[in-house]
Amino acid sequence: PSSAACFCLQPSEKCGVLNVTKITENGKKVRKNWTSSWTVLQGSVLLFAKGQGGGASWFGGGQSKPEFTVDLRGGSADWASKDKSSKKHVLEVKTRQGTELLIQSDNDGLVSDWLKALQEAINTHVSD
Numbered sequence: 001p002s003s004a005a006c007f008c009l010q011p012s013e014k015c016g017v018l019n020v021t022k023i024t025e026n027g028k029k030v031r032k033n034w035t036s037s038w039t040v041l042q043g044s045v046l047l048f049a050k051g052q053g054g055g056a057s058w059f060g061g062g063q064s065k066p067e068f069t070v071d072l073r074g075g076s077a078d079w080a081s082k083d084k085s086s087k088k089h090v091l092e093v094k095t096r097q098g099t100e101l102l103i104q105s106d107n108d109g110l111v112s113d114w115l116k117a118l119q120e121a122i123n124t125h126v127s128d
């Protein structure tokens with residue numbers, strides 16, 4: 001099947017709803033705009049779609065493009081320092097292109113799982 005909903009059935013890939021904001025774009029600080037996004041990790045690429053409750057229907061419908069994507073190759077993912085946000089369980093993702101994102105959920109276990117998956121993706125694709 002070609003539907004993107006199938007991504008999540010691949011054991012190597014991960015998807016779910018997270019709160020996301022950019023904080024830097026191409027090395028330049030941008031204003032935070034926390035948005036609930038359907039998030040998919042596919043290989044070294046992280047895709048975001050606006051709006052909760054999208055899930056399989058959003059992808060399966062195939063009518064929307066991802067809101068934005070970042071390539072994790074050469075980037076990093078780690079817990080964000082406290083000064084980055086007042087929220088709990090926040091990850092900071094940096095790309096080689098100078099984009100920085102914060103990723104957050106109130107579910108700390110879920111965020112820990114994402115951190116593991118992101119770091120694994122970065123390490124797996126380090127020599128691409």
Ligand code: I3S
Nearest residue numbers: 021031032033034083084085086087090102
């Ligand atoms: O890093 P900041 O400036 O404390 O981030 C907060 C602000 O961006 C705020 O928006 P406005 O300044 O545009 O009103 C957001 O609503 C907050 O969520 C931001 O802080 P947290 O700590 O939630 O990341």
